[in-house]
């Protein structure tokens with residue numbers, strides 16, 4: 047196969063190269079053939095759109111957006127849409143590939159995609175965001191579809207944006223098509239349990255890993271970076287399991303309480319303050335928010351952005367366990383340092399796959415025209431996550447590799463086997 051030792055790449059890494067360097071190692075472990083390797087390293091489709099939007103003050107701004115479909119070999123492509131001022135094409139390419147691996151790890155019948163729009167949603171009105179979301183939907187009308195490519199929320203987007211997308215798509219088709227998007231409000235066909243699904247999967251992964259490491263959750267401490275959808279739910283569900291959360295953070299700073307943060311109070315505060323923790327009195331503001339990552343805790347959950355654990359701080363990490371709520375929070379160059387320190391990492395493509403798993407349930411329910419109970423959603427999602435964790439753990443033992451490389455091996459193996467049966471290239 048065409049595997050080559052990746053050239054050393056410096057932090058800040060290109061996220062796509064970062065993804066590829068892990069893919070290369072896993073491909074070599076599997077002895078992946080050249081043809082499949084070459085197909086999988088290239089995204090199937092990359093669309094760049096420019097959308098002129100009338101702002102509230104009457105001016106017109108042109109926004110750039112992307113949709114990258116990495117693979118559809120396992121089924122329609124699936125993946126969130128990110129609204130962020132720093133989003134860029136290679137990041138979306140990496141995120142799309144991670145979706146392919148993630149869906150394969152949890153064994154759901156989807157390929158991978160991701161979208162992004164360069165914008166700062168915190169400075170835009172709801173009306174401007176609605177116009178932008180509708181324009182993006184129209185620009186990608188031939189890409190999206192319940193059997194083609196199914197978006198969902200990611201950073202900076204949530205049920206509100208998914209509702210606009212569903213409505214715009216449905217209008218162009220002349221009928222209601224709720225299965226074109228997941229993460230919708232419940233009343234539009236959203237699934238019970240989707241909002242907390244990614245955080246729940248993080249909690250399930252953390253519990254499974256703690257068991258392997260012989261850690262008692264009720265005697266363990268944790269720090270959580272990011273207090274949005276994933277971080278706040280992961281914090282809440284770990285807190286409910288008795289884990290003492292010593293630190294949480296968001297874009298406004300990191301907050302520390304030696305005696306443990308009351309996560310219910312933190313969530314209540316955030317909800318009452320435009321989604322931000324700024325001014326939260328239940329913890330002290332840390333002088334440097336980056337110190338959260340190297341603080342003295344047992345479990346670290348990066349649940350914000352990419353490349354926060356790098357060669358600059360990896361050797362200072364004190365946690366025994368890292369559970370990656372975010373996509374790509376650890377740079378490829380930091381993997382070796384973390385591994386040498388004996389820290390167990392539950393990688394993103396496993397740890398945060400609870401979200402897409404319940405998105406899959408939402409799509410299934412929409413297509414059935416039927417609603418599942420929360421108990422059913424939770425029980426099925428937890429079973430899928432636990433099975434995936436055990437499969438990845440067993441693979442890591444079999445190949446004597448980290449959980450991250452094991453997760454890639456599980457995923458690439460499934461995709462490669464599918465290609466073998468389907469043929470076609």
Ligand SMILES: NC(=O)C1=CN([C@@H]2O[C@H](COP(=O)(O)OP(=O)(O)OC[C@H]3O[C@@H](n4cnc5c(N)ncnc54)[C@H](O)[C@@H]3O)[C@@H](O)[C@H]2O)C=CC1
Nearest residue numbers: 200201202244272273274275276296297350372373398401
């Ligand atoms: N929403 C979902 O279902 C899924 C999200 N993810 C990933 O989880 C991560 C977070 O996504 P969401 O929670 O949905 O986004 P979100 O937009 O709901 O929240 C992001 C949070 O991170 C904080 N943040 C941003 N930059 C930060 C920084 N430099 N330091 C500390 N905090 C920072 C924000 O203030 C906010 O609290 C992303 O990597 C996303 O791709 C992964 C799987 C599914």
Ligand SMILES: O=C(O)CCC(=O)C(=O)O
Nearest residue numbers: 125126198200401402405
């Ligand atoms: O729920 C989904 O379909 C995708 C969520 C997502 O974007 C992710 O897992 O990174």
